[in-house]
Structures are given as structure tokens and as C-alpha cells.
Amino acid sequence: MARNYWLMKSEPDAFSFEDLKNCPNKTEHWDGIRNYQARNLMRDDMKKGDWVLFYHSNAGKETGVVGLAEIASKEAYPDHTSWDKKSKYYDEKSSKENPRWLMVDVKYKRPLKCPVTLQQLKEETALEGMLVIKRGQRLSIQPVEKQHFDHVSEMGGVKL
Numbered sequence: 745m746a747r748n749y750w751l752m753k754s755e756p757d758a759f760s761f762e763d764l765k766n767c768p769n770k771t772e773h774w775d776g777i778r779n780y781q782a783r784n785l786m787r788d789d790m791k792k793g794d795w796v797l798f799y800h801s802n803a804g805k806e807t808g809v810v811g812l813a814e815i816a817s818k819e820a821y822p823d824h825t826s827w828d829k830k831s832k833y834y835d836e837k838s839s840k841e842n843p844r845w846l847m848v849d850v851k852y853k854r855p856l857k858c859p860v861t862l863q864q865l866k867e868e869t870a871l872e873g874m875l876v877i878k879r880g881q882r883l884s885i886q887p888v889e890k891q892h893f894d895h896v897s898e899m900g901g902v903k904l
Contacts, residue, residue, distance in 0.1 A: 747791075747793055747794055747795060747890075748789055748790065748791060748794040748795075748887065749794065749795050749796075749797075749887070749888040749889065749890055749892075749893040750785075750790065750794060750795070750796045750797070750815075750885060750886065750887060750888055751796070751797040751799050751809070751875070751876055751885075751886045751887075751888050752774065752796050752797070752798060752799065752813070752850065752884065752885050752886075753799045753800075753801040753883075753884040753885075753886075754798070754799070754800065754801065754884075755800070755801055755802045755803070756800045756803050756806075759772075760800065761798045761800065761810045761811040761813075761852070761855065764798070764811075764813065764850065764851075764852045765852045765855075767852070769851070770851055770852035771816050771849055771850065771851040771852070772849065772850060773817075773823075773847045773848070773849050773850075774786075774847050774848050774849070774850045775823050775824075775825045775833060775847045776823070776825060776832075776833040776847075777823065777845060777846070777847065777884065777885065778833065778835070778845060779883060779884065781883060782883050782884055782885040783820075783845060783846050785883075785885050785886075785887065786820040786846050786847070786848050786885060787819075787820045787846050789887070790815050790819075790820060790848055790885075791815060791818075791819070792815055792816065792817060792818045792819070793814065793815065794814065794815040795812065795813075795814055795815075795853075795893060796812065796813040796814060796815065796850060797809045797812065797888060797893060797896055797897075798810055798811040798812065798813050799876065800859075801884075805861065806859060806861070807861060807862045808859050808860050808861035808862045808863075808864065808865065809856060809859065809860045809865070809896055809900060810855060810856060810859045811852070811853070811854060811855040811856055812853040812854050812855075812856070812897065812902065813850050813851060813852055813853050814850070814851045814853050815848055815849070815850060815851075816848075816849040816850060816851035817848045817849035819848075820846035820847065820848050821846060821847065821848075822840070822843035822845070822846060822847075823838075823843070823845040823846055823847040825845075826838035826843065826844060826845045827839060827840060833845075854902065856897070856900025856901060856902055857900060857901025857902065858900055858901050859900065860896055860899045860900045862876070862877070864899065865877050865896070868895070868899065870891075870892075870895050871892055871895060871896070873889070873892075874888065874889075874892045875887070875888075
């Protein structure tokens with residue numbers, strides 16, 4: 745089965761790449777997705793072994809790709825935070841019997857030797873067409889073409 749490639753955004757003050765590194769087994773569930781398009785990508789297309797560009801969003805000048813991760817769960821599964829009334833991700837229309845939202849497990853692989861900023865991504869002609877640089881593209885989970893994944897990794901000092 746072919747591997748897919750993704751870009752997953754997280755605000756570093758909420759959950760950083762370093763936080764992922766410090767999780768047990770360097771693995772954590774990716775919860776709180778409340779966009780149907782992103783949920784559908786997780787449900788329909790994300791598979792165990794897919795590779796991820798971990799992107800720090802809303803980080804000022806440091807906004808950009810900071811590391812590489814991997815989808816660690818076999819497939820998307822119900823996001824239990826949507827049932828927790830104390831969670832900021834609570835959704836009264838979601839239940840254990842009829843889950844509305846999903847999540848996957850993400851595993852830390854390695855940091856980039858140097859982060860690749862959003863500005864650098866935008867300036868690199870080889871990355872034309874990459875969703876993260878398109879105006880108005882705000883999805884926290886985005887598919888990435890293999891050649892873009894490889895190029896961003898190389899820009900960050902990681903040869904795959």
C-alpha cells in the first residue's frame with residue numbers, strides 16, 4: 745500500500761513538536777479536529793505509516809515546519825474529547841454511540857535541523873501548489889505531495 749504524506753498544524757503553545765517528543769513512546773493522539781474536511785481526510789485517507797510534516801502555526805516568525813512525525817494508529821478512531829463536557833472540544837451532538845469527530849495517533853520521528861518557515865515555503869518555486877502556501881488555506885490537516893514532502897525535509901536539513 746502506498747504511503748501518504750501530510751502536513752499537520754498545531755499551535756506550539758497548545759501542543760508543540762517538543763511536547764510530542766516528551767510523550768510516552770513519543771506518541772500522542774491528535775484530538776480536537778472540528779472541521780469536517782479535516783475529519784474526512786483522517787477517516788478516509790490517513791493510514792498507519794504515513795509521514796507527517798509537523799507545522800507550528802501562529803508562532804510569529806517561527807511559523808513553519810519544525811519536524812517529522814508518523815501516523816501511528818491503524819486508522820482514525822472516535823475522539824473522546826468530544827464527549828467530555830469539561831473539554832474545550834466538547835460537542836453535544838457527538839456521543840459514544842454516534843461519534844461525530846475522529847482522531848489519529850501521531851509519533852515523533854525527528855526534528856528538522858533547521859525549521860522551514862512559512863515565508864521560506866512561499867518563496868520556494870519547487871513547492872508551488874502546496875496547500876499550506878495557498879491563500880485562505882486554513883485546514884489543520886492537509887495532504888502533501890511526496891516531492892513537496894521530500895523537498896521541505898531537505899530544506900530543513902533532513903535527507904530521506
